[in-house]
Each structure stands twice: as C-alpha cells, then as structure tokens.
Amino acid sequence: MSRGFGKGVNPMKWPQSKSLLACSFLVLAMLFCDVHAAGALPNSKVMAIPAFARKYGLPCSACHTAWPELNNFGQVFRDNGYQLMNDRDSPIWQNPSYFPITFRITPNWHRESTDHQQVQTQNVSGTFTGTVTQAGFDLSGMDLWSGGTLYKNISFILLPSSDATATWHFESAFVRFDNLKGSPWFNVKFGKFELDNLISEKRFLFLSANGGLYQIYHFTPPGVAATGAGDLNDFGIGDNQIGIELMGHSKNSYTRYSIAVVSSNEGGVNLTNSSTVGGTPSNRTYDVNLAFSQAFNAKGFSAGGLGLQRVGAFAYVGQRPTYFQTDTSGNPLVGLGNKSFYRVGVAGDFSIGSLELLPLFMHGHDNAYLGSGLASNSGPLPSTTRAPSFNGGFIEAHYYFNPQNVALFRFEKINMGQQADTTNPGDFGNVTAYSFGYRWYPIMLSRAGLAIDAEYSRTKSIGIVPESGDGTGNPPLFPTDGVWSSSIFLGFDFDF
Amino acid sequence: MIPNKFAVRFALGSMALLTLGPTVVTAQATHVNSVNPNLGAPSVESEQSHIDGVTGHAYNGKKLYRRFCIGCHGPDGNGEGENAQWIDPKPRDFTEATFKCRSTPTGTLPTDEDLYNAITRGFVTTNMPQWRPLSPQQRADLVAFVKTWSPRWAKEKPGTPLTIPSETPITIDSILRGRAMFQKLECWKCHGPEGHGDGPSAATLTDDKSNPIRPYNFSTGTRFMCGETNQDLYRIFMTGLDGSPMPSFADVVKPDEAWDLVHFLRTLQPLKTQEASLWQSYVSAHGKDIKPIGPDSAAGAQ
Numbered sequence: 001m002s003r004g005f006g007k008g009v010n011p012m013k014w015p016q017s018k019s020l021l022a023c024s025f026l027v028l029a030m031l032f033c034d035v036h037a038a039g040a041l042p043n044s045k046v047m048a049i050p051a052f053a054r055k056y057g058l059p060c061s062a063c064h065t066a067w068p069e070l071n072n073f074g075q076v077f078r079d080n081g082y083q084l085m086n087d088r089d090s091p092i093w094q095n096p097s098y099f100p101i102t103f104r105i106t107p108n109w110h111r112e113s114t115d116h117q118q119v120q121t122q123n124v125s126g127t128f129t130g131t132v133t134q135a136g137f138d139l140s141g142m143d144l145w146s147g148g149t150l151y152k153n154i155s156f157i158l159l160p161s162s163d164a165t166a167t168w169h170f171e172s173a174f175v176r177f178d179n180l181k182g183s184p185w186f187n188v189k190f191g192k193f194e195l196d197n198l199i200s201e202k203r204f205l206f207l208s209a210n211g212g213l214y215q216i217y218h219f220t221p222p223g224v225a226a227t228g229a230g231d232l233n234d235f236g237i238g239d240n241q242i243g244i245e246l247m248g249h250s251k252n253s254y255t256r257y258s259i260a261v262v263s264s265n266e267g268g269v270n271l272t273n274s275s276t277v278g279g280t281p282s283n284r285t286y287d288v289n290l291a292f293s294q295a296f297n298a299k300g301f302s303a304g305g306l307g308l309q310r311v312g313a314f315a316y317v318g319q320r321p322t323y324f325q326t327d328t329s330g331n332p333l334v335g336l337g338n339k340s341f342y343r344v345g346v347a348g349d350f351s352i353g354s355l356e357l358l359p360l361f362m363h364g365h366d367n368a369y370l371g372s373g374l375a376s377n378s379g380p381l382p383s384t385t386r387a388p389s390f391n392g393g394f395i396e397a398h399y400y401f402n403p404q405n406v407a408l409f410r411f412e413k414i415n416m417g418q419q420a421d422t423t424n425p426g427d428f429g430n431v432t433a434y435s436f437g438y439r440w441y442p443i444m445l446s447r448a449g450l451a452i453d454a455e456y457s458r459t460k461s462i463g464i465v466p467e468s469g470d471g472t473g474n475p476p477l478f479p480t481d482g483v484w485s486s487s488i489f490l491g492f493d494f495d496f
Numbered sequence: 497m498i499p500n501k502f503a504v505r506f507a508l509g510s511m512a513l514l515t516l517g518p519t520v521v522t523a524q525a526t527h528v529n530s531v532n533p534n535l536g537a538p539s540v541e542s543e544q545s546h547i548d549g550v551t552g553h554a555y556n557g558k559k560l561y562r563r564f565c566i567g568c569h570g571p572d573g574n575g576e577g578e579n580a581q582w583i584d585p586k587p588r589d590f591t592e593a594t595f596k597c598r599s600t601p602t603g604t605l606p607t608d609e610d611l612y613n614a615i616t617r618g619f620v621t622t623n624m625p626q627w628r629p630l631s632p633q634q635r636a637d638l639v640a641f642v643k644t645w646s647p648r649w650a651k652e653k654p655g656t657p658l659t660i661p662s663e664t665p666i667t668i669d670s671i672l673r674g675r676a677m678f679q680k681l682e683c684w685k686c687h688g689p690e691g692h693g694d695g696p697s698a699a700t701l702t703d704d705k706s707n708p709i710r711p712y713n714f715s716t717g718t719r720f721m722c723g724e725t726n727q728d729l730y731r732i733f734m735t736g737l738d739g740s741p742m743p744s745f746a747d748v749v750k751p752d753e754a755w756d757l758v759h760f761l762r763t764l765q766p767l768k769t770q771e772a773s774l775w776q777s778y779v780s781a782h783g784k785d786i787k788p789i790g791p792d793s794a795a796g797a798q
Contacts, residue, residue, distance in 0.1 A: 057582055057623050058579075059566065061563040072629040085625070086626070307631050308631060402559070
C-alpha cells in the first residue's frame with residue numbers, strides 16, 4: 001500500500017486545475033484594481049540560488065522556508081561556505097558542464113500612490129497638494145548570480161545586479177575562507193557582502209516598492225524641519241558593505257557570531273559612497289558591525305512546524321564625514337570631519353507550528369553635526385541642535401500552508417526619540433508601515449523556481465517622503481503632515 | 497489618498513485573495529493526504545518513532561519529507577525523485593526497508609535510533625547531507641514517516657542491536673592480527689591490498705538494484721559511511737551494509753578478532769591515530785619482512 005503522496009503524483013507540482021484556480025484568483029484580484037501609468041521599482045534585492053539546488057539535487061524548500069528566506073538547514077549550508085560538508089563540495093566533484101549561474105527577475109504589474117505631494121499641472125497655474133498615482137506593467141531589476149566553491153573550504157559569491165534599465169553594479173562580490181584550522185568557528189570573508197543580519201532584507205519575501213524594504217534598515221533621522229537640512233548619514237544596515245568579516249558558528253549553526261570591519265562608505269566603490277558612477281568621495285575610516293545569535297529547541301513548538309527559535313543582537317558603530325577636502329574648483333576629494341553614529345538592536349525568528357514570527361527592535365543615534373547637516377568645522381552648534389535618536393522595529397509574520405504557499409504580514413513603526421533640532425515637531429520623521437502579501441510557488445524544484453507574488457503595502461511618514469523607492473517623492477508642505485504611500489504589486493518572480 | 501472607488505475594488509480583490517487562497521491550499525492538502533487517510537492520527541503507534549525520549553509522528557514527518565527529502569527519494573519513497581537520475585550513488589528506496597547503517601543483524605530492520613543517526617550524520621561522499629540543522633523532533637518525525645513506506649515495519653520488529661564489547665588494547669600485535677584477518681577474509685579483493693578501494697573485484701561490484709557501487713577507499717581519510725569512531729567501524733563489518741556487497745562477518749569473526757581488524761584498518765587511513773603511529777614504527781623497523789597483501793600472500797606470517 002502506498003503510504004505517501006500517491007503513485008505517479010508529484011506533490012511538488014499542483015494539479016493543473018488547482019493551478020488554474022489559483023491563477024484565476026490572482027487575475028481577479030488584479031482586475032479589481034485601477035490601471036493608470038507605470039512607475040519604477042527598486043532593484044531586485046533578494047537572493048535565491050537554484051545553482052546550488054542544481055549542484056546538490058535538493059529542492060528549494062530544503063534550504064528555504066520559502067525562497068529566498070533561509071531555514072536553518074540553509075543557514076548551515078551558507079555558514080559552511082555553501083558546502084554540505086559531505087566531501088562532494090569541491091568543484092572537482094561537479095559534472096564539467098555544470099556552471100553555477102542563476103538569474104532572477106520579476107515581471108510585474110504594480111500601482112503606486114503617494115499623497116500630500118506638491119504638484120503642478122501643465123497649463124494650469126499654481127502649486128497644489130495632491131496625490132500622485134501611477135500604475136502599469138513593469139520589470140524589476142535583475143540579479144545574475146554566481147556562487148559556490150573554488151576549492152574545498154574556499155567559497156565565493158559574485159552578484160552583478162541591474163536596475164530595470166539595465167544599469168549594473170556589483171551587489172555582492174566576495175571570497176570566503178571557510179573552516180580555518182578545521183573549525184567552523186573561524187571563517188573569513190573579504191569583499192562586498194551583506195551584514196550578518198538575523199533578519200535578512202536580502203532574503204525576504206516582499207517585493208513591492210513600499211513593502212520591499214525594511215524601513216528601519218534604511219532610516220536616518222529627518223534633519224532640521226525649519227531649514228530643510230538633512231542628516232549627513234547615509235547608512236542603512238540593510239545595505240551591503242565592503243570589508244572583511246570574521247564569522248563563526250557551531251556545527252548546526254545554533255550559535256553564530258560575526259565581526260565585520262567595513263569601509264565607512266555604504267558599500268560604495270572607487271572609494272566613494274556609491275556603487276555606481278557619481279558618488280561623493282568617502283572618508284578614510286572604518287565601521288564595525290557585531291552580530292550574535294542563538295537558536296534553541298522549544299519543546300512542543302517545533303512539532304510539525306518549521307523548527308527552531310532564534311534570538312540575536314547586533315551593533316553597528318560607524319562614522320561619516322561632515323565636510324570635504326576639495327580641489328581648487330570646489331570638487332570634493334575626500335571626506336573630513338568624521339562624526340559617529342551607531343545602531344543597536346535585538347531580533348528573533350520564532351516558529352509556532354506553521355507560523356513564523358520575525359520581530360526586530362532597533363535604536364539609532366547620530367552625532368549632532370550629522371543629524372543637523374552641519375560641517376564640524378563650521379563653528380559651535382546652534383543652541384537648538386541635538387544629537388538625534390530614534391527607536392523602531394517591526395514584526396513580520398509568515399504562515400506556511402505548505403512549502404509552496406505562504407501568507408505574509410508585516411507591521412513596522414519608527415519613532416523619533418530626540419529630534420536633531422528642538423524646533424522640529426516631536427513626531428517629525430516618524431514612520432508607520434504595514435504590508436500584506438501572499439506567495440505561491442507553483443514551481444519549486446531543484447532546477448528552477450517560480451513564485452506568484454501578490455502584495456499590498458502602505459507607509460506613512462510624518463513630514464518627509466516615505467522611503468518607498470516608488471519614483472515619487474517630495475516632502476509635504478508642512479512638517480506635521482503625514483504622507484501616505486501605498487503599493488499594490490502582482491508579479492511573477494522567477495529564477496533559473 | 498486612495499479614492500473610495502479604488503478602496504472598494506481593492507477590498508473586493510483582497511477578499512477574493514483571502515478566501516480563494518486558503519481554499520486552493522486546502523484542496524492541495526486534501527489531495528496529498530487522501531492517499532493515506534490514517535496518516536494524521538499521531539497516536540497510532542506504528543506511525544511513531546521513539547528516540548531518547550522524543551516521540552516522532554509520521555504525520556508531521558510527511559510535511560518534512562516533502563520539504564527536504566522528496567527531490568531525491570521521490571514522492572513514492574522509492575528513491576526515484578526528480579534528481580535521482582543525476583545522483584550517484586542512488587538514493588535509498590524506502591519501500592524495500594533495506595538499510596546500510598544499522599546496529600541490528602543483517603537482514604533485520606534497523607532501530608529508530610539507527611535511522612535517526614543516519615539522518616543526522618548523512619552519508620559522506622554521497623548527496624545525502626547531514627541533517628543536523630533540523631531539530632531532534634523534526635528528525636524523529638522523519639524517522640516515523642520513513643517507516644511508513646514499507647509494510648515490513650508493521651509486520652516485523654527491528655533486530656536486536658549488536659552489543660559492542662569494550663575495545664581491546666591497541667598494540668602492534670593486534671594490528672598484525674588484524675592485517676592477517678584482512679588477508680584471510682579477502683577484504684582486499686574489494687578494498688584493495690592498500691585499502692584504496694581498488695581490489696580486483698572492485699570494478700564489478702553492484703548494489704541490490706544492480707547499480708555500480710564502489711568499495712570504501714581508506715586512503716581518503718574521510719568519515720565512514722556509517723560513522724567515524726572505532727565502534728562504528730566495528731559495527732559496520734559485524735552487521736554488514738545491507739543492500740551493498742559488504743557482508744556481515746558476525747558469524748565468522750570473534751569480537752577480539754573484530755577489534756584487531758579495526759586496529760589494522762585504521763593504519764590504512766592517513767590520520768594521526770595511535771594505530772598509525774604504531775604501524776609506522778613497526779614498518780620502519782621491519783619493513784623488509786612485511787609481505788604484501790594479495791592473492792599469494794601469507795600476511796598472517798607478516
């Protein structure tokens with residue numbers, strides 16, 4: 001007697017009738033929405049590498065709770081330098097025709113809307129506060145992944161990434177020396193890489209302009225409302241950085257730590273603060289990121305569920321310039337007048353049966369010169385200037401009906417603790433955001449993946465334009481105005 | 497703000513999404529479980545596993561099997577997953593309930609702990625990884641589910657686990673006696689005179705599915721298929737690796753002789769072990785007197 005999934009039936013594939021039904025409801029959801037004009041999407045940020053699945057013959061779901069998010073098995077694989085540690089990791093074991101290349105792109109339809117915008121209309125005089133709404137079919141950026149092992153215990157990642165107009169940059173590029181001295185506690189990575197965030201923004205499941213980022217991972221204090229001067233700090237803990245990382249883990253990666261020393265230039269190249277042409281010169285300092293996490297088994301919680309519970313803490317301490325040494329024409333040559341900032345926080349990854357909860361809390365603090373946009377050699381600070389700080393976080397929930405169907409939700413909140421200027425409204429810069437989504441993976445095989453992604457996201461920010469990347473964005477007329485920005489997204493997320 | 501008309505449309509769209517989505521999901525879940533309606537009652541003893549105080553349930557293991565194992569072992573548990581055609585050696589066929597790594601006598605079913613250890617340890621030089629990152633509960637659930645693929649588990653009890661006596665002292669005499677056993681039992685025919693896995697029979701070996709299979713090459717120094725300790729090595733040739741040409745020697749080798757063989761086999765590995773140290777010293781002093789292992793050798797007389 002067959003005891004499982006049925007003779008001749010591959011449960012990794014849905015029957016056609018059910019696929020059609022699922023597609024129908026997605027199309028139905030699309031038809032209920034207005035279509036106006038196209039907007040822009042942020043670059044594809046997330047990571048899922050079927051090149052690894054092809055190499056090892058494992059389905060996507062072996063390493064991902066739902067790709068691209070890693071489960072603990074995938075985490076161990078990554079921590080081991082993309083090795084399963086079964087003495088088949090070295091390239092010598094691969095079929096010569098195997099090449100570790102993966103691409104990923106997401107054709108989509110999306111709608112973006114932002115209110116409280118200062119707008120004008122051609123042939124109509126006057127400036128108004130209005131809502132800007134765009135919608136249409138679109139493309140995401142594209143990732144072209146290569147990753148694997150150069151030799152046993154020497155691994156690499158190379159990720160050229162483009163935006164939707166095919167402007168390319170290197171999102172990641174590093175070599176990693178794994179298991180130094182035969183110990184998983186010592187691994188060294190060199191190049192451009194994601195900081196060791198317990199909750200990875202590079203591997204999360206949202207794609208829309210408003211939902212496709214953690215606000216807190218890119219938040220900087222809003223500056224001075226009266227003058228419009230912004231914070232000089234461009235740091236986002238969700239952004240890849242360039243440097244060196246020492247990382248270690250227990251054999252099962254229940255315990256993990258990392259120490260990274262990175263250039264103080266936000267992952268920019270050519271010693272500037274940008275991954276593409278046109279960045280301003282960076283300074284000559286280094287930032288430090290520390291991360292630690294511990295997973296544990298909570299009896300009764302892992303039965304029938306996703307597995308482990310994990311908690312962790314992180315701290316990032318860095319510097320940014322407040323003015324520049326220039327040439328005789330005033331072009332900046334190198335950043336000077338460094339002032340410090342830090343981000344500290346705690347995060348978790350908890351599973352209760354098929355429900356996964358991802359909470360994060362972060363506290364941020366910038367030096368007063370950074371926060372008020374003032375050069376540190378410009379004299380004493382105005383009496384109203386202070387060092388800005390903020391507190392924020394989010395809770396994200398995933399419900400896995402099965403490895404191929406996951407419902408998503410996230411709520412995010414950032415409150416300013418101390419404004420950069422005493423004349424700012426107390427809630428200037430505060431952010432509230434939430435997202436709903438559903439991802440269905442009709443193809444989740446070891447050779448390719450296709451996900452149908454439906455999302456709705458809204459972000460509200462007080463006095464500033466939301467960090468939504470939707471192409472619109474002017475601050476409102478008054479710093480006490482709340483700007484709502486919303487995204488609806490329906491896309492076909494595929495990689496091969 | 498979003499216009500009211502849009503809000504209504506979006507609300508309707510969302511309702512469609514939220515109501516139809518779970519319906520589709522439920523339909524799929526029903527499909528998967530309808531084949532085995534009993535699998536879903538965690539209290540059924542035959543669909544449980546028991547490992548160190550952890551009780552695994554096949555119902556939960558089924559979800560995990562689908563997530564982690566199905567690509568190789570297949571939807572029918574017969575080792576014919578979508579990737580099986582690319583994999584060498586081939587994935588295990590659970591419907592036969594034949595397992596290489598056991599603590600039980602050849603021909604018998606393994607214990608739950610044997611299966612648990614196999615999942616945890618993985619199989620070196622194969623595509624089966626270590627599943628140590630899964631929680632003990634998850635691994636126990638998988639064991640319970642793997643046992644549902646064959647009716648043997650409902651009809652038979654696992655064999656009585658082998659009792660491994662205390663290891664005898666590691667001496668050069670023990671190593672030499674083990675070397676003689678290696679010759680006498682003709683281990684070299686498959687594993688080669690130097691343990692390189694290149695014996696005269698090596699190229700002809702097949703498993704019980706007629707797939708070519710290679711004997712273990714001791715010179716690689718890797719872990720063994722079923723463990724890495726001396727106890728594991730002892731167990732391997734006393735229980736045999738069912739489904740492979742490696743037989744059980746339990747009926748022809750006494751415990752002391754088995755330990756002698758363990759001590760000799762360790763000298764074939766490029767590892768810094770006590771056995772290797774003793775053997776190298778012996779070779780330095782008596783190298784010219786050592787007769788090679790092979791068809792015409794009398795290795796027992798050195």
